[in-house]
Amino acid sequence: MPRMLQPGNRGSGKQATVAPPPVPVARAVVDCAVYVDGVRQPTGLDFRKALAFVRATGSGFVWLGLHQPDERQMGDVAEAFGLHTLMVEDAVHAHQRPKLELYDDTLFLVLRTVKYIDHDDDEVANDIVETGEIMVLAGRDFIITVRHGDHTHLAGVRQRLESTPEHLKLGPATVVHAVADRVVDSYVAVVQEMESDVDELEERIFAASSRDLDIDVVYLFKREVLQLRRAVYPLGTPLSLLSGNKVTAESAALTPNSKEIRRHFRDVADHLTLVNEMVGEYEERLSSLLDAAATKVSTQMNTDMRKISAWAGIAAVPTAAAGIYGMNFDVMPELHWQFSYPILLIALFTVCFTLWRTFHKYHWL
Structure with missing residues (x-):
């Protein structure tokens, strides 16, 4: 005789789920x-x-x-x-x-x-x-x-x-x-x-x-x-x-x-x-x-932003000079002056130092 399938296993191949015994x-x-x-x-x-x-x-x-x-x-x-x-x-x-x-x-x-x-x-x-x-x-x-x-x-x-x-x-x-x-x-x-x-x-x-x-x-x-x-x-x-x-x-x-x-x-x-x-x-x-x-x-963020802005303003001075003298124009008479380079360095230092003193006076630096 064919063997009878157990309830819960028929056609699924899975084990029957047994409910846990009740806890008193x-x-x-x-x-x-x-x-x-x-x-x-x-x-x-x-x-x-x-x-x-x-x-x-x-x-x-x-x-x-x-x-x-x-x-x-x-x-x-x-x-x-x-x-x-x-x-x-x-x-x-x-x-x-x-x-x-x-x-x-x-x-x-x-x-x-x-x-x-x-x-x-x-x-x-x-x-x-x-x-x-x-x-x-x-x-x-x-x-x-x-x-x-x-x-x-x-x-x-x-x-x-x-x-x-x-x-x-x-x-x-x-x-x-x-x-x-x-x-x-x-x-x-x-x-x-x-x-x-x-x-x-x-x-x-x-x-x-x-x-x-x-x-x-x-x-x-x-x-x-x-x-x-x-x-x-x-x-x-x-x-x-x-x-x-x-x-x-x-x-x-x-x-x-x-x-x-x-x-x-x-x-x-x-x-x-x-x-x-x-x-x-x-x-x-x-x-x-x-x-x-x-x-x-x-407040700290504002202080940091002021410092960053102050240093960016100081750095903008030599950056502007470098941008001007980096242009490839033929007629730039100061390029041929004997003291143009030291004069430019002194001018850049003076402007940057003035900006630093101003920012420091107003507690930006």
Whole structure:
């Protein structure tokens, strides 16, 4: 009998593509815990059983921490917690701008994280600021934090909250505030680190000569400050909504019920305002440095052009004489004078020296 072809190989001669096995959600889970009255329960359950425990007892909430989940992993989480598909899509695919949205009764907050990169020399540094993302999905009895990036650890936030049960018992809104506070505190640390760099860069630009001026470093800082601004500035509106400063019919559902939590969000919003002011100041200073550097380069170019023009004017004198005496006319009586050559040299030297003294007097040479 003829041998049957395997599926996927028929007529093509290519090997069948085997789909990779699905990665379990546990690979993306950093921590999962149940909190009742602000105290972590020693359940040791996965997120499905933990959520079932909370909803069966009617008290407490689940805090699930994830790190860079893929679509399948996030899909399993969404099925268990009843998350909207748009939230799942945004949580999987990073590079979102800071925003605050409400899907049914689930709050979705996107935060951009920043980290200052230590560098010995600004001229060889490629990046000053590294960015990441944290997505917070908060419901009535659960909160999910999704991290993207290597510097977005929240272990310290969880430990600090667990050490203060009186705050943690207020519910998922407390965790939302703690995460936002941690992110904004990192903004403050970054802008304080960058302040010394901008000061040093300012001194370098004004102290360096126009020939030794390296404007690429200014453009590097300008790019990093703009990147920092894109991460920081859009967060102002979400924090205003969470703090209750902008209460409308549409935003009322986004504002936490606890007055104490709203006060804490106002404090975070104040810190963010300070960061925005410092970032705006850095932008203005760097723009001024670019203008100053461009002015110094333009001034040096004008100085060089004046020197070139002065030497060209001096060189034009002997060139004109050589052009005149290089013409093949028969009647040129000075060609037959005995002292014509030394007289011409003296005249050329006198005119060139006079031009040099004049140009030097007016600082062209």
